[in-house]
Amino acid sequence: MRDALLQKGVDAKSSHVKDIDVASIGGYDCLIVGSPTHAWRPTEPVREFLDKLTPQVANGKSAAAFDTRIKSFLAGGATGGIEGRLKKLGFKIAAPPLALYVKGEAASKEQKRGVVKLIDGELDRARRFADQVASSLQ
Secondary structure: OHHHHHHOOOOOOOOOHHHOOHHHHHHOOEEEEEEEOEOOEOOHHHHHHHHHOOHHHHOOOEEEEEEEEEOOOOOOOOHHHHHHHHHHHOOEEOOOOEEEEEOOOOOOHHHHOOOOOEOOOHHHHHHHHHHHHHHHHO
């Protein structure tokens, strides 16, 4: 997504939520928050990050949410919780939330290291999502 935003001329940076100083968000026009889905909600680090945000940080800014999940009717998603929190804070939603589907080998060594593999076509959907966010900022 960052690369797609950069290609559209948007100055974009990507970071893990643990590495973000919430005060630095004031220097950006838009915040995109994503999370793997764990038990139908964002991971604990993402929830903690969202809890640190204030309406002052959101003032005049756009935001968007995405998650990764397995393709199953029982899987649920994290985007509702992320987007709901962003709206409650006062962010203007730049694009509808995006669910990206990953291969379902939940116990694989790669997933335990935080590496997931998207199902074919999902990377293109992520690029289109980033393009939509970029268009909303113009």
